[in-house]
Amino acid sequence: MTDFTGLRALVTGGASGIGRATAELLAARGAQVAVLDLDPSGVRKPLRGYAADVTDDTAVRGAVAAAVADLGGLDVLVNNAGIGAQGTVEDNDDDRWHTVLDVNVLGLVRTTRAALPHLRSSAHAAIVNTCSIAATAGLPQRALYSASKGAVLSLTLAMAADHVREGVRVNCVNPGTVDTPWVGRLLDAADDPAAERAALEARQPTGRLVSADEVAGAIAYLASPLSGATTGTALAVDGGMQGLRLRPVAQ
Ligand SMILES: NC(=O)c1ccc[n+]([C@@H]2O[C@H](COP(=O)([O-])OP(=O)(O)OC[C@H]3O[C@@H](n4cnc5c(N)ncnc54)[C@H](O)[C@@H]3O)[C@@H](O)[C@H]2O)c1
Numbered sequence: 001m002t003d004f005t006g007l008r009a010l011v012t013g014g015a016s017g018i019g020r021a022t023a024e025l026l027a028a029r030g031a032q033v034a035v036l037d038l039d040p041s042g043v044r045k046p047l048r049g050y051a052a053d054v055t056d057d058t059a060v061r062g063a064v065a066a067a068v069a070d071l072g073g074l075d076v077l078v079n080n081a082g083i084g085a086q087g088t089v090e091d092n093d094d095d096r097w098h099t100v101l102d103v104n105v106l107g108l109v110r111t112t113r114a115a116l117p118h119l120r121s122s123a124h125a126a127i128v129n130t131c132s133i134a135a136t137a138g139l140p141q142r143a144l145y146s147a148s149k150g151a152v153l154s155l156t157l158a159m160a161a162d163h164v165r166e167g168v169r170v171n172c173v174n175p176g177t178v179d180t181p182w183v184g185r186l187l188d189a190a191d192d193p194a195a196e197r198a199a200l201e202a203r204q205p206t207g208r209l210v211s212a213d214e215v216a217g218a219i220a221y222l223a224s225p226l227s228g229a230t231t232g233t234a235l236a237v238d239g240g241m242q243g244l245r246l247r248p249v250a251q
Pocket of ligand 1: 039055179
């Protein structure tokens, strides 16, 4: 018997990276887990895959309804699907702004709207949003992405307030740079991938990238009934990047 035994979870963006690690960890700790993703073809048992684009409200409602029917209810929603964007405020056109906000912000809204009626029936309802250090620190070349994650942080607080009396907790994790396929793609596109990776590692006081499993552990902590008194919080999982100010290492 573990903390997630008997609980049912849905993880968006659960076919890769942080979402995949989270889905696998929740299942290992006893949950029945559904994965909602653009491409769930790689999702393996005991996880159940459901195809949906979080920008499509009808598809989201259909996938959530199917997952809830198969799982027999829903206790945990992990809003993790997201996409990136690079550049300053000048560098992305309106279409790109609409696309990224549609996935990263409205995507979370759509899955939450579809899931809430079911979460209200749970004795251990929890929502965990994957936010980012980009919501709390000014990172260069991340204007649009930061705006989307700033909205996720604010939504986490607003949703926590709206639903606390319904027994639904809402929290988020704020990862630093995590070693996922997403960051792999960014590194592959860099002029000097090794130098880019070294710079990203050096930016985090631990001197390395965060692992997807470490973010999954933080999400599971917030989703667990053991955290029943925790709502409206943002948990940094960033190797100390947000909170620490180290002196440079003497050469
Ligand atoms: N990797 C990092 O450094 C990092 C840091 C902070 C926050 N995050 C956040 O973590 C989350 C996951 O990132 P990751 O690094 O694991 O990325 P990833 O690219 O490895 O995985 C993202 C998953 O989301 C799915 N997805 C994307 N758009 C979708 C859509 N419209 N509908 C449904 N599914 C969709 C993809 O198919 C993929 O399976 C994102 O919200 C991201 O903003 C990542």
